[in-house]
Each structure stands twice: as structure tokens, then as C-alpha cells.
Amino acid sequence: MHKNVGTTDAIIRITGGLVGLAYGIGKMSRRPYNAPWLLMALSAMKVAEGVTRHCPMYRAMGINTRSEKGMQNIWDQAKGKGVQMVMKQVTNKMNSRKNEETQTNSSTQQMQQSTPSVKQEGSYRSKSHRLSAEDELLEKAARDFVTLRSEDNELQSREMESAASREKSQSEQYSSDEHRYPTYS
Incomplete structure (x- = not known):
């Protein structure tokens, strides 16, 4: 078994696991029919991960917190992935807006041909200021x-x-x- 959990990480896991186990045992002693078994199982798993210093989830993701730069690498990876996700969302939104604009332009042309009353309602505006087709639809x-x-x-x-x-x-x-x-x- 390869150790991939650092000292600070192990202490946090052991402490959290023991707190969860203590809470579960306290609940179980008062009402044994209503014990939080899932919480106790997860807490025991965290204690075991802290003691053995091996986390299967870290191994699956390729994370190692044993070195000095281990936690810093995790933060850097998270920041990098976060920036990449944000950029993907922005580019997806920009592409979808372009598609919507083309669809909106075609639909507004059809609406303008079928309903001339939209222009009559907007007659209070000055002739120099004209709303875009999308703004007219919103209005x-x-x-x-x-x-x-x-x-x-x-x-x-x-x-x-x-x-x-x-x-x-x-x-x-x-x-x-x-x-x-x-x-x-």
C-alpha cells in the first residue's frame, strides 16, 4: 500500500473520524433503534485512512499530500481546473448566444413581416434611436x-x-x- 496522505491531512481525518464515531455511539446509546450507521461507517473509514495514511480516492485522482508541496499542488490543481471550467462555460455561453442571435434575427424578421403593430407601439421613440430586434422582443x-x-x-x-x-x-x-x-x- 502506497502512502499518499500527509501528516496534517492524517490528523484532520483521525480527529474528524473520532468525532463522528463519538457522536454516533452517543446516539446509539440513547436510541439503539435509530443509530446513524452510515455516519459511523464513514467516520471509521476516515480514522482508518488517517492511521494507514492511504486514501483510495486520492490514489484514483493522483493526489499525494505527503510532500511539503502536496497541499499547495492540490490548491494549484483546483485553481487551474476552476479556471478551465469557467473558461469553458464562458465560451459555451458565447457560442450559444451567437446561435440564439441568428435564430432571433430570423424569428424577428418573420414577426415583423406578420405583425406591423410592434413598430406602431414604439412610435413614441425618436427616429434616431431604434431598439435591436432582441430588445424589441423583450419589450x-x-x-x-x-x-x-x-x-x-x-x-x-x-x-x-x-x-x-x-x-x-x-x-x-x-x-x-x-x-x-x-x-x-
Whole structure:
């Protein structure tokens, strides 16, 4: 077995494992039917890794924390991989935006041919300032959302008014029952 866990790493593993085992044994002594078996198994595994100074997960990833630069190498690898992941995400987003722009341009051309009313709504803008096709679509979607939202608010207020009138009639019924059947306290 090749040792790939450094001293600091081993101490952290042993301490964490013993804390987990102590917690699990304490829980098990109070309620043996509800013991945290998984926690205890993982804690025992961490203690064993710390004592033997061998971690199978480190071996699979090619990490070695025994040397002085071991932890520094781990941080450098993580930073490098993090930067690479961020760059991949950025390039993927840029490529997807280009694809969306081409799709948006074709769809806006179709919309402009079918609906000339979008230009009429934007007539309040000056002639020199014109929105891009994507911005026009966003504006139209926002206008639709606002109108739907206001219609929903109107329906909700009507429902609240009808509920209030129903509650009023129930309270009136209660007061008439109270006078019909008096209580003597």
C-alpha cells in the first residue's frame, strides 16, 4: 500500500473520524433503534485512512499530500481546473448566444413581416434611436407580462371582495344565533 496522505491531512481525518464515531455511539446509546450507521461507517473509514495514511480516492485522482508541496499542488490543481471550467462555460455561453442571435434575427424578421403593430407601439421613440430586434422582443414580452399581471390582480381583487361579502353574511348569522340562544355565564 502506497502512502499518499500527509501528516496534517492524517490528523484532520483521525480527529474528524473520532468525532463522528463519538457522536454516533452517543446516539446509539440513547436510541439503539435509530443509530446513524452510515455516519459511523464513514467516520471509521476516515480514522482508518488517517492511521494507514492511504486514501483510495486520492490514489484514483493522483493526489499525494505527503510532500511539503502536496497541499499547495492540490490548491494549484483546483485553481487551474476552476479556471478551465469557467473558461469553458464562458465560451459555451458565447457560442450559444451567437446561435440564439441568428435564430432571433430570423424569428424577428418573420414577426415583423406578420405583425406591423410592434413598430406602431414604439412610435413614441425618436427616429434616431431604434431598439435591436432582441430588445424589441423583450419589450413586447414585458408588456404582455404586465397586462397579464394587471388582469390577474383585478381577478384577485374581485375574489377578495366576494369573499369579504361571504364573511360578512356569516358574521351576521353568528350574531343572530347569539341572540337566539343566549348563554348564561
